[in-house]
Amino acid sequence: MNKNNNSLLSLENITVSFEGFLALNDLNLSLKKGELRAVIGPNGAGKTTFLDVITGKVKPTRGEVFFKGKSLIGRKEHKIARLGVGRKFQSPRVFENLTVKENLEISVSTPKSPLNLINKKIKNGQLDEIEHLMQVINLSKKINTKAGALSHGQKQWLEIAMLLGQKPDLMLVDEPVAGLTDEETDLTADLLKSLSGENTVVVIDHDMEFIRRLDSNVSVLNQGTVLCEGTMDTIQNDKKVIDVYLGRPEE
Amino acid sequence: MEFKNLKLSKKTTLIIWVIIISFIIAAPSILPVFRLNLLGRYLSLAIVALGVDLIWGFTGLLSLGQGIFFALGGYCAAMYLQITSSSEFPNNIPEFFGLYGVDNLPFFWEPFRSPIFSLLAIWVIPALVAGMLGFLVFRNRIKGVYFSILTQAALLVFFNFFNGQQKLINGTNGLKTDVTQLFGQMVGSESMQRMFFWLTALIVVAAWFFSKWVVKGRFGNILIGIRDDEPRVRFTGYNPVLFKTIIFSIAGGLAGISGALYTVQSGIVSPQFMTVPFSIEMVIWVAVGGRGTLLGAILGAVFINYAKSLVSEALPASWMFIQGGLFILVVTALPEGVLGWVQGEGPRNLLQRFGLKRKIETYPSLEIKNKTEGLKNE
Numbered sequence: 001m002n003k004n005n006n007s008l009l010s011l012e013n014i015t016v017s018f019e020g021f022l023a024l025n026d027l028n029l030s031l032k033k034g035e036l037r038a039v040i041g042p043n044g045a046g047k048t049t050f051l052d053v054i055t056g057k058v059k060p061t062r063g064e065v066f067f068k069g070k071s072l073i074g075r076k077e078h079k080i081a082r083l084g085v086g087r088k089f090q091s092p093r094v095f096e097n098l099t100v101k102e103n104l105e106i107s108v109s110t111p112k113s114p115l116n117l118i119n120k121k122i123k124n125g126q127l128d129e130i131e132h133l134m135q136v137i138n139l140s141k142k143i144n145t146k147a148g149a150l151s152h153g154q155k156q157w158l159e160i161a162m163l164l165g166q167k168p169d170l171m172l173v174d175e176p177v178a179g180l181t182d183e184e185t186d187l188t189a190d191l192l193k194s195l196s197g198e199n200t201v202v203v204i205d206h207d208m209e210f211i212r213r214l215d216s217n218v219s220v221l222n223q224g225t226v227l228c229e230g231t232m233d234t235i236q237n238d239k240k241v242i243d244v245y246l247g248r249p250e251e
Numbered sequence: 252m253e254f255k256n257l258k259l260s261k262k263t264t265l266i267i268w269v270i271i272i273s274f275i276i277a278a279p280s281i282l283p284v285f286r287l288n289l290l291g292r293y294l295s296l297a298i299v300a301l302g303v304d305l306i307w308g309f310t311g312l313l314s315l316g317q318g319i320f321f322a323l324g325g326y327c328a329a330m331y332l333q334i335t336s337s338s339e340f341p342n343n344i345p346e347f348f349g350l351y352g353v354d355n356l357p358f359f360w361e362p363f364r365s366p367i368f369s370l371l372a373i374w375v376i377p378a379l380v381a382g383m384l385g386f387l388v389f390r391n392r393i394k395g396v397y398f399s400i401l402t403q404a405a406l407l408v409f410f411n412f413f414n415g416q417q418k419l420i421n422g423t424n425g426l427k428t429d430v431t432q433l434f435g436q437m438v439g440s441e442s443m444q445r446m447f448f449w450l451t452a453l454i455v456v457a458a459w460f461f462s463k464w465v466v467k468g469r470f471g472n473i474l475i476g477i478r479d480d481e482p483r484v485r486f487t488g489y490n491p492v493l494f495k496t497i498i499f500s501i502a503g504g505l506a507g508i509s510g511a512l513y514t515v516q517s518g519i520v521s522p523q524f525m526t527v528p529f530s531i532e533m534v535i536w537v538a539v540g541g542r543g544t545l546l547g548a549i550l551g552a553v554f555i556n557y558a559k560s561l562v563s564e565a566l567p568a569s570w571m572f573i574q575g576g577l578f579i580l581v582v583t584a585l586p587e588g589v590l591g592w593v594q595g596e597g598p599r600n601l602l603q604r605f606g607l608k609r610k611i612e613t614y615p616s617l618e619i620k621n622k623t624e625g626l627k628n629e
Contacts, residue, residue: 055486081488093483095476102472109469112488114497118470166487 007066008033008200009054009170014063016049016224023049024060025224031170036196038211039204041221042245047204048090050221051172055087056080067170082112086168090175092155094162096148100139103147103158104130107165133161136191153184160191171201177210189213220245263594267546275452284441288516291448293556295512296536297549298458302502302509303537304548309466310498311478313395316402317506318530319409320377324507325520326413327376329426331369332438332515334360336431347421357419373511374504381503382496389495394481403527410525425521428514439518451512455549458505462545465501474498535574539581541588550590 010030016023024046031037041047052058054065056077065072072080081087095103108126109117134140137157142150147158156176163171173192177185189210195201196216205211211218212232220227220241227245228238235241275294279287299321306312333345334356340346344356362368388401414423429439436443465471476484477491484491514520523529533552540551555574562570585592592598 057482076490077482077485078488078490081486087486089483093480095472095479095483097475097479098472102469105469106472106476106484106489107487112490114470114473114493117468117473118465122469162487 012064017061036216038218045221046224084169086163086166087172094147107162137161173203292516293553294451297552298509299506300548300552302505306502308542310474313399314402316406318525320503320506321510322524323377324510325514327372328511329520330363332431374507377507378500378504382500385499386496389492413522429518541590544590547590
C-alpha cells in the first residue's frame with residue numbers, strides 16, 4: 001500500500017458488510033493535513049457508514065484506518081474522539097436540556113475524566129474559548145438559553161461550535177446545511193472554508209451549490225466505493241458521475 | 252418559549268427547605284412517639300429516593316433493583332448490632348444461630364464486631380456491589396428496558412439467596428435490631444428512636460447537599476447528556492461507562508445508608524427489603540415527587556409513605572389502588588412529577604383554565620406583533 005507520510009487520515013481497502021449487504025466495498029481514501037474535502041454520493045452510497053468507520057461506531061469487516069499514523073480499528077469511540085477526530089451529526093445533536101454555555105463547556109473541557117469534572121472548576125482559558133466560540137456562531141446573547149429552545153439553524157451552528165471546541169485535528173461534518181436558509185448556508189460554507197488549512201475537514205452533503213462554494217476537492221461515493229475524485233469541474237464532467245449521480249441535463 | 256426547566260429555582264428550593272426543616276424541628280414535640288418513628292422511617296426512605304433520582308432522573312438509568320443495596324446496608328447495620336449484643340447467648344454469638352445448631356460464627360460476621368468497619372460497610376459494601384454490577388452492565392452497553400429487567404433479575408437473585416441462608420443470616424426471618432443494645436441502651440427504646448430520628452433528618456439534609464454537589468456543574472451536565480443522547484457524549488470524548496458506574500455506585504451507597512437507618516427504626520431487616528414491589532415503589536416516589544428535582548424525590552418518598560400508612564389504617568386494602576392510580580395520574584398528566592409541575596408552566600396553565608390569569612403570548616403571536624411593529628417603522 002502506498003502509505004503516504006503526509007496524509008492525516010487514510011482508509012485502506014475498507015469493506016463493511018451488514019449481513020451480506022456491502023455498505024462499503026473496498027474503499028480507499030486519504031486526506032492530507034489541512035485539506036478540505038467534500039464527499040458526495042447518492043442515497044445509500046455509504047457516506048454515513050464511512051464516517052461511522054472512522055469514528056469507531058462501526059467496525060469494518062476488512063481494511064485499515066490510519067489517523068496520524070495510528071490504526072483506529074478496535075478503538076472505542078471516546079478514545080478516537082480524544083485522539084482528535086470530531087464529528088458533527090446529520091441532524092443537529094446538541095444537549096437540549098442544557099444551556100448553550102453548558103453545551104460548549106462539555107465540548108471544551110479537558111481532561112474528560114469524571115474526577116476532573118466533579119471537583120474542579122472550568123479553567124479560565126476554557127471560558128475564554130467558550131466566549132470566543134459564541135461570538136463565532138453569533139449566540140452570545142443566548143448564552144443561558146436551553147439549546148432545545150434554539151432554532152434549527154442555531155442548533156446546527158451550536159453543534160459546529162461544539163465540534164470546534166473539541167479542537168479536533170480532523171473534523172467530520174455530516175450535512176451541515178440541511179434545513180438552513182440560503183444565507184445561513186453561505187455563512188456555513190465560508191466558516192468551513194476558513195477552518196481548513198489549520199484543520200482538516202471532511203464535509204458530506206447533497207447540496208451541490210454548497211459543495212461548489214466550498215471550492216474543494218470532491219470525492220464521489222457510489223455503492224460503497226470511491227467513484228471519482230477531483231475538483232468540482234472535473235467531477236461534473238466525469239461521465240461515470242453524471243450517469244450515477246448528477247444526471248444528464250435535459251436537452 | 253422557555254424550555255422546560257428541570258432544576259428548581261433557588262427561591263422555591265429555599266421556601267420548601269424552610270418548611271421541611273421547621274417541620275422536622277417541631278415534629279418530636281407535636282407528634283406522638285409512634286408517628287414520629289414512622290416519620291423517621293420515611294425520612295430514611297428519602298435517602299434511597301435521592302439515589303434513584305440521581306440514576307434515573309438525571310442519568311436515565313431506570314433501576315428496579317435498588318432494594319439490593321438498601322437491604323445490604325440494613326444487614327450491615329443489623330449484623331453489627333446483633334454481634335455486639337450477643338454476650339449473654341451461648342457461644343457468644345447471636346441467638347438465632349442456636350436454632351440451626353450453628354456453634355461457630357460464620358467468618359464474614361467477624362469484622363462486624365468493629366464499629367468503624369460497620370459504619371463504613373453500611374455504605375461502602377452497597378456502593379462496591381453497585382459499582383461492580385454497574386460496570387459489567389454498562390461496559391456491555393446494556394441500556395433502557397434491558398437494564399431495568401437486568402436489575403430486577405439481580406434483585407430476585409439476591410432475594411432468593413438471602414431468603415435461603417438460615418445458617419448464615421437467619422434467612423427469611425431476617426435480623427432483629429430492636430432488642431439489641433447500642434451505647435448501653437436498647438435500640439428499640441424511645442430515647443434511642445428519638446436519636447435516630449434526628450440522625451436521619453440530619454443525614455437526609457446532608458445527602459441532599461451531596462447529591463446537589465454531584466449534579467451541579469459539568470459532571471451533572473454529562474449525566475444529563477448521557478440521559479438525553481449517550482452516543483453524542485461518547486463522540487465528544489467522554490467515556491459514559493465511567494460516569495454511569497460512578498453514579499450507580501453513589502446511588503448504591505445512598506441506598507445502603509437509607510437501608511441502615513430504616514432497619515434501626517423499624518427494628519428488623521429481612522429479605523422483604525428485596526421484594527420486587529418495594530423497589531418499584533422507590534421509583535414511584537421519585538416519579539410522583541418529580542424526576543430530576545432532588546427535592547421532589549425527598550418529598551415523594553416521605554409523603555407517599557405517610558399517606559400509605561394513613562390510608563392503610565383507615566381503609567385497609569385500598570392503598571394499592573390509590574398508589575396505582577397516583578402513578579397513572581403522574582405518568583399521564585404530570586410527567587415531570589408534582590414538583591416539576593409546580594416549577595414549570597403547571598400552575599399558570601391551571602389558573603388560565605379558570606380564567607384567573609392572562610394567557611402568555613405564544614411565539615407566533617409575538618412574531619406577528621413584531622412584524623406589524625416593523626411595518627409601522629417602515
